[in-house]
Amino acid sequence: MYATTYHRPKTIAEAVALYEGSEDASYLSGGHTLIPALKNRLAAPQHLIDVRAIPELSGIAVTADRVVIGAATRHAAVAACEDVKAAIPALCGLAGSIGDVQVRHMGTIGGSTANNDPAADYPSAVLSLDAVVHTDRRVLAADDFFQGLYTTALAPGEILVRIEFRIPEIAGYAKFRNPASRYSMAAAFVSRHRDGKVRVAITGAGNGGVFRWSEAEERLADDLTPAALDGLALDPSLMMGDMHAPADYRAHLVAVMSRRAVENLGRTYIL
Amino acid sequence: MSQVTITINGKPETREVEDRTLLVQFIREHVGLTGTHVGCDTTQCGACTVHLDGVAVKSCTVLAVAADGAAVTTIEGLAEGGTLHPVQQAFHEHHGLQCGYCTPGMIMASVDMIRRHDGVLDEATVRHELEGNICRCTGYHNIVKAVLDAAEKHRAAHAAAAE
Numbered sequence: 001m002y003a004t005t006y007h008r009p010k011t012i013a014e015a016v017a018l019y020e021g022s023e024d025a026s027y028l029s030g031g032h033t034l035i036p037a038l039k040n041r042l043a044a045p046q047h048l049i050d051v052r053a054i055p056e057l058s059g060i061a062v063t064a065d066r067v068v069i070g071a072a073t074r075h076a077a078v079a080a081c082e083d084v085k086a087a088i089p090a091l092c093g094l095a096g097s098i099g100d101v102q103v104r105h106m107g108t109i110g111g112s113t114a115n116n117d118p119a120a121d122y123p124s125a126v127l128s129l130d131a132v133v134h135t136d137r138r139v140l141a142a143d144d145f146f147q148g149l150y151t152t153a154l155a156p157g158e159i160l161v162r163i164e165f166r167i168p169e170i171a172g173y174a175k176f177r178n179p180a181s182r183y184s185m186a187a188a189f190v191s192r193h194r195d196g197k198v199r200v201a202i203t204g205a206g207n208g209g210v211f212r213w214s215e216a217e218e219r220l221a222d223d224l225t226p227a228a229l230d231g232l233a234l235d236p237s238l239m240m241g242d243m244h245a246p247a248d249y250r251a252h253l254v255a256v257m258s259r260r261a262v263e264n265l266g267r268t269y270i271l
Numbered sequence: 272m273s274q275v276t277i278t279i280n281g282k283p284e285t286r287e288v289e290d291r292t293l294l295v296q297f298i299r300e301h302v303g304l305t306g307t308h309v310g311c312d313t314t315q316c317g318a319c320t321v322h323l324d325g326v327a328v329k330s331c332t333v334l335a336v337a338a339d340g341a342a343v344t345t346i347e348g349l350a351e352g353g354t355l356h357p358v359q360q361a362f363h364e365h366h367g368l369q370c371g372y373c374t375p376g377m378i379m380a381s382v383d384m385i386r387r388h389d390g391v392l393d394e395a396t397v398r399h400e401l402e403g404n405i406c407r408c409t410g411y412h413n414i415v416k417a418v419l420d421a422a423e424k425h426r427a428a429h430a431a432a433a434e
């Protein structure tokens with residue numbers, strides 16, 4: 001790791017001022033994506049601005065129709081939260097499927113969402129649950145937030161403060177894990193919202209990162225059963241292919257995981 | 272450089288360190304406790320597992336300066352005098368190690384697991400929750416046996432204490 005200077009601001013204003021006052025800064029949350037990158041010298045910010053001491057970024061609140069989670073909330077806290085479990089059990093199951101115990105004790109929802117790794121879990125929940133992303137300066141709809149591999153609508157220096165998930169009528173998450181990393185190789189988050197709309201978000205598979213599978217949404221809106229997806233296939237040229245799984249296999253897995261998510265509404269199915 | 276104070280195994284340790292210093296380097300190189308190991312550079316192997324404010328974390332992926340003011344327990348902090356911690360004792364009895372490199376991390380992860388589950392564990396849960404710890408000797412079979420035995424003893428001791 002190259003030399004760097006660490007800061008631990010206590011307010012959003014202080015954090016943004018630190019960012020804007022330095023040529024090359026990076027926010028730090030749980031560090032479970034950023035620190036491995038720093039150790040391998042894939043990134044070398046001169047300043048690290050730790051956001052975890054900022055009170056607005058902490059905590060979980062559940063209202064009649066929303067689950068609101070602060071950006072610095074750790075995966076283990078979401079996985080174990082009884083109020084979230086009662087409102088959106090699939091969201092707890094998703095958080096509990098990330099990495100391993102130690103990773104879940106440090107990694108945060110804000111870091112994961114801001115990073116938008118194409119194999120990360122949370123982006124699929126944010127998109128399927130039609131969440132609203134609150135930053136230090138504006139409010140973004142999930143549909144506008146994710147903009148391709150490792151790319152989001154966040155401007156340089158913009159802080160993700162909290163995520164407001166819409167509580168659906170029912171939702172399910174099915175994930176086929178990469179056996180070495182535990183990241184998803186193909187995963188589907190399926191939600192039927194209280195207005196009857198169905199949203200299907202796929203992560204781990206698309207060559208542009210997380211995406212909504214609109215053909216599946218149309219079929220499931222009429223008939224929320226696994227059979228409704230029979231015969232529906234994705235174009236492999238839109239999928240990632242790598243040493244873990246070629247694109248045609250990933251396209252197949254997406255369809256299977258989507259059916260499994262529908263079979264497991266109200267739960268998670270982790271393979 | 273920052274002045275960092277971390278309470279390690281009950282003893283406050285203050286050092287002047289570079290901000291890029293990892294918690295595991297603070298523990299091993301600055302404080303001289305070399306029981307905590309480093310087995311990878313991808314945050315996957317778990318050999319560096321310690322307890323940070325009571326929960327198991329990979330100390331290779333935490334900055335020492337971010338742990339300023341925190342309490343850390345390492346493998347050296349488990350035994351009481353000459354008496355091994357029950358999880359250490361179980362690893363010893365079940366031969367839950369071969370080369371021993373992953374053992375400190377395995378034990379720290381297991382102590383955390385047994386505490387979180389109050390000793391109520393089955394084999395599938397133990398295997399699942401040890402996902403963050405890799406044994407290159409593939410000695411998992413006896414490791415799992417040791418954890419289950421220690422968990423059972425923990426549960427029995429707590430049940431007895433409650434009566």
Ligand SMILES: Cc1cc2nc3c(=O)[nH]c(=O)nc-3n(C[C@H](O)[C@H](O)[C@H](O)COP(=O)(O)OP(=O)(O)OC[C@H]3O[C@@H](n4cnc5c(N)ncnc54)[C@H](O)[C@@H]3O)c2cc1C
Nearest residue numbers: 029030031032033034099107108111112120121160182183
């Ligand atoms: C072994 C291992 C296995 C893993 N397995 C999985 C898995 O199965 N599924 C999965 O989804 N993830 C997995 N992860 C990633 C893990 O979930 C990370 O914790 C997460 O992706 C990043 O969150 P973080 O809090 O650690 O962020 P950091 O590493 O601190 O930050 C990540 C990025 O987000 C930026 N950032 C952080 N917080 C904010 C904020 N509030 N506002 C704006 N920008 C911000 C940082 O500047 C940085 O660029 C794994 C990680 C490891 C090490």
Ligand code: FES
Nearest residue numbers: 310311316317331
């Ligand atoms: S050394 Fe920390 S996980 Fe391998």
